[in-house]
Amino acid sequence: MDIKEYLARQRAIVEEALEEHMLAADGRLVDHIKAMRYSLFAGGKRVRPILCIAAAEAVNGMPRPLLPLACAFECIHTYSLIHDDLPAMDDDELRRGKPTNHMVFGEAGAILAGDGLLTYAFELLSDPALSVHIGDGARLRLIHLVARAAGPLGMVGGQALDVAAEGQPIEFDALRFIHSCKTGALITAAVQAGAIIGGADEEQFAALTTYGRQVGLSFQIVDDLLNVVGTAKELGKAAGSDADRQKATYPAFFGVEGTRARAMEAVQGAVAALAGFGSQADPLRELATYIYTRTT
Amino acid sequence: MDIKEYLARQRAIVEEALEEHMLAADGRLVDHIKAMRYSLFAGGKRVRPILCIAAAEAVNGMPRPLLPLACAFECIHTYSLIHDDLPAMDDDELRRGKPTNHMVFGEAGAILAGDGLLTYAFELLSDPALSVHIGDGARLRLIHLVARAAGPLGMVGGQALDVAAEGQPIEFDALRFIHSCKTGALITAAVQAGAIIGGADEEQFAALTTYGRQVGLSFQIVDDLLNVVGTAKELGKAAGSDADRQKATYPAFFGVEGTRARAMEAVQGAVAALAGFGSQADPLRELATYIYTRTT
Numbered sequence: 001m002d003i004k005e006y007l008a009r010q011r012a013i014v015e016e017a018l019e020e021h022m023l024a025a026d027g028r029l030v031d032h033i034k035a036m037r038y039s040l041f042a043g044g045k046r047v048r049p050i051l052c053i054a055a056a057e058a059v060n061g062m063p064r065p066l067l068p069l070a071c072a073f074e075c076i077h078t079y080s081l082i083h084d085d086l087p088a089m090d091d092d093e094l095r096r097g098k099p100t101n102h103m104v105f106g107e108a109g110a111i112l113a114g115d116g117l118l119t120y121a122f123e124l125l126s127d128p129a130l131s132v133h134i135g136d137g138a139r140l141r142l143i144h145l146v147a148r149a150a151g152p153l154g155m156v157g158g159q160a161l162d163v164a165a166e167g168q169p170i171e172f173d174a175l176r177f178i179h180s181c182k183t184g185a186l187i188t189a190a191v192q193a194g195a196i197i198g199g200a201d202e203e204q205f206a207a208l209t210t211y212g213r214q215v216g217l218s219f220q221i222v223d224d225l226l227n228v229v230g231t232a233k234e235l236g237k238a239a240g241s242d243a244d245r246q247k248a249t250y251p252a253f254f255g256v257e258g259t260r261a262r263a264m265e266a267v268q269g270a271v272a273a274l275a276g277f278g279s280q281a282d283p284l285r286e287l288a289t290y291i292y293t294r295t296t
Numbered sequence: 297m298d299i300k301e302y303l304a305r306q307r308a309i310v311e312e313a314l315e316e317h318m319l320a321a322d323g324r325l326v327d328h329i330k331a332m333r334y335s336l337f338a339g340g341k342r343v344r345p346i347l348c349i350a351a352a353e354a355v356n357g358m359p360r361p362l363l364p365l366a367c368a369f370e371c372i373h374t375y376s377l378i379h380d381d382l383p384a385m386d387d388d389e390l391r392r393g394k395p396t397n398h399m400v401f402g403e404a405g406a407i408l409a410g411d412g413l414l415t416y417a418f419e420l421l422s423d424p425a426l427s428v429h430i431g432d433g434a435r436l437r438l439i440h441l442v443a444r445a446a447g448p449l450g451m452v453g454g455q456a457l458d459v460a461a462e463g464q465p466i467e468f469d470a471l472r473f474i475h476s477c478k479t480g481a482l483i484t485a486a487v488q489a490g491a492i493i494g495g496a497d498e499e500q501f502a503a504l505t506t507y508g509r510q511v512g513l514s515f516q517i518v519d520d521l522l523n524v525v526g527t528a529k530e531l532g533k534a535a536g537s538d539a540d541r542q543k544a545t546y547p548a549f550f551g552v553e554g555t556r557a558r559a560m561e562a563v564q565g566a567v568a569a570l571a572g573f574g575s576q577a578d579p580l581r582e583l584a585t586y587i588y589t590r591t592t
Contacts, residue, residue: 107384
């Protein structure tokens, strides 16, 4: 399969679903909705929804009406970027080559755009119209794992640790924990959500969870690496900015080559977890490899 | 019934449930959890959980294991206060007589504490352990109405409009819309959640929704009024701060007496909505009146 072609196709499906299920920018709340839409439609790669869809396809498929569930991950991811970019956090002025949300809508507007996207994700996840397509029990389980992954013991907690660790000496063990919370948890949840949507049995769910964890890990390692070796154009923000802020990263511990080797190891772990799946899991396999090739 | 005694008893029940169901401040994420707990246990009146419980009691009662659902409203309310107090928003240094979250944990810490509490609310709402006590369909419905009430078309949207309206001339109609989003929506949702938990039929649900809307309205009107006539001690923050910031309020439109009359009207509307309920709705009736007496 041609992974680039697959990604382009899936991304178009996600864009269309986001457009359909995101609030339209009109009415009294137009400015707030515009602020949310600005970052949601700022050219994201849609990795999490695509992983969710691909995981569902690895089992029994993804019914089209359930795409809002995949879209919820993009809302949560986008909210996390908006808040991470705030002056009080990473203080980034550019994201994907465009001014960050607070540069356009002000700090209050950006904080609220993030809050709105996070809450809207749970509105999508709990939409009663979806109950004809997925069992209520399965959906509750899905909502719970998303909340856990995005919450204080997951993404938010990881970001809190990341902020606190800035400029501090940090053990590798602590770095790995921050990564697993900040980036790994939501990526894993996206894959697990796809598994639930696809009707995975226990064994399949466990295998896809391992896949998600390994992909999440490789994703963060590659991000660390791109921050060192990437160009500003590829990143959409200043290269080397992590080092400037004395952020703990994989390359700081293992150098560029050692970091590449660890990313490759995670990719292999992800692919190995899919041993029990047939060709319908090929997109997941290719996705894992594709993430790694971004570094080379 | 003695409403003060009832409130004290219910508040103790909510405190205990919050203590039981909130994350303990230990482990690697201890600082983040401390920041969340600081504001969650800062002496809140627990109005929303108590309304939720009282609404359930007005129907068929509130099984004790479902208290985490009521606690979720306090998590969401607390997050909204933390974010409202931020320098980029209302820039308040005191809340309930204590330094605001960002004064203690810094801006980044406070933003993340709010994010964590909001997300944790959905973790509580979707806890799989509760499925033996409430139908999955009812719970999904509950989650959806909470997400709607707290989200871009509810509380967050209202706050965005409130921030944007500061210092601007504003029509009464717009003020009423801001109030209904910012304060009314979550209070109404707390009552509706109680109705669902109590197993309300359609008619009861509609009546309790009307009650919730009217109580939410009176609550905001009274808040506006207290900001004008209250003392710093009662408010836990500087009195007159809304006027200082040129915030649109009811007293600015109707004066103190006219505002009192409108609050009373809302209280009467709330009580009238309960006509079909027996004495088990007395706490709701007394609660509505009690909110009004805060102004006199």
